[in-house]
Amino acid sequence: MAINTGNATELLQTQVAKVLTKPLEAQSVFLASGPVIYDTAGPLRLPSLGGPITDPGWTGEGETIPTRDVDFGDVSLLPSTMKSVKVITKMSEEIVRQAVVSLETAVRQRLVTDVASKIDTQFFGASGDGVETPRGLFSWLGTQTVAAAGGLTYDVLLAAWSKALSANVNMGSLKFVVTPREFVTLKGLKDGDGRYLAQPDPTLDSVYRAFGIPIVVTPRIPDTTGGTPTGRAALVDFSQVAVARDLAPSVKILNELYAGTGEVGIRVQARYDVAPVNPSAVVKITGITIPAA
Known part of the structure; x- marks a missing residue:
């Protein structure tokens, strides 16, 4: 209609x-x-x-299977x-x-x-x-944090990736989330031969990757407030993020x-x-x- x-x-x-x-x-x-x-x-x-996964242990034939509570x-x-x-x-x-x-x-x-x-x-x-x-992403509780203490570099992204790998993430759902300002900074970084480190995905238009992980660019990420504001970015496994509609x-x-x-x-x-x-x-x-x- x-x-x-x-x-x-x-x-x-x-x-x-x-x-x-x-x-x-x-x-x-x-x-x-x-x-x-x-x-x-x-x-x-x-x-x-809610808690660490309990070790299920090894149980032999005919032995009693132990009961374990999961938090x-x-x-x-x-x-x-x-x-x-x-x-x-x-x-x-x-x-x-x-x-x-x-x-x-x-x-x-x-x-x-x-x-x-x-x-x-x-x-x-x-x-x-x-x-x-x-709650916005940068007010979520219990997340991990990497301090850049300077400009956004590939070393910082690698440190974030290292932390994510320890959290049972789905590699196929990981995405870096950055502002246009930080994306331009990353896009301008070159290797020793003068080649740009951020390369477009040849299979997807306008998609750039770092360490094989897609980079999502959005101007909606806010800087911190105060006398000396700083920028923010994130590495997110979106398959472990729930949206209720x-x-x-x-x-x-x-x-x-x-x-x-x-x-x-x-x-x-x-x-x-x-x-x-x-x-x-x-x-x-x-x-x-x-x-x-």
């Missing part, structure tokens, strides 16, 4: 999935990096291995107190009538851009309490609210939460010196 201002007040869930949910997975840098996404109608609890923890996502991403976007009726693309396409482009920006800013951030707002996001066409100005409002409400299932599979790189402007 096509979307237009005459026949749609609130979009059906199938329309919301087409207009917002699925395109958002592709446009949001965080969601596109490969976290495990769970659709849920309410609070979600995921089991996590499981849990990760709680999307509590009832979690706030929603809410935005109202206005479009003039002239644009709606004269657009060379359908209203559905226009709605999708506008909403996906707005919501993806909000989600990436929060999920890659250093704020949030996990109660009313999602509300089963019932809503998109509503507001025909009357802005009638006096000849505009149509589009309101979106969606709830998301994020947390690492295995925090030690996340290595934060801190203390990166910011080059002088």
Whole structure:
């Protein structure tokens, strides 16, 4: 069913999935990096291995198999107190009538851009309490840390990789996450023969790798605050990061609210939460010196 201002007040869930949910997975840098996404109608609890794995031992034929308790923890996502991403976007009726693309396409482009920006800013951030707002990557507890104590170099990335390898990571899901500023710094580093160390993946357009690990570039990673701010980066096994997504996001066409100005409002409400299932599979790189402007 096509979307237009005459026949749609609130979009059906199938329309919301087409207009917002699925395109958002592709446009949001965080969601596109490969976290495990769970659709849920309410609070979600995921089991996590809370302690060291108990040695199962060797048991001979006919011998009693020993019983061992395993310490499981849990990760709680999307509590009832979690706030929603809410935005109202206005479009003039002239644009709606004269657009060379359908209203559905226009709605999708506008909403996906707005919501993806909000989600990436929060999920890659250093704020949030996990109660009313999602904790950002740089506020997650229990993660590992590498101090750069200078500019971001391949030695620092290698140190982060070394720590990640000790955390039972999935090598195929590891990704370096850096800002455009740090990426340009890495891209400019050369070996002794003058060749750039960061090489593009010949099988994927616009994908660069370090030690075979993809480099994800996003401007949503915040610098620290204070008198001498420093930069941040991270190495993340996204297969051990969980995202909870509300089963019932809503998109509503507001025909009357802005009638006096000849505009149509589009309101979106969606709830998301994020947390690492295995925090030690996340290595934060801190203390990166910011080059002088």
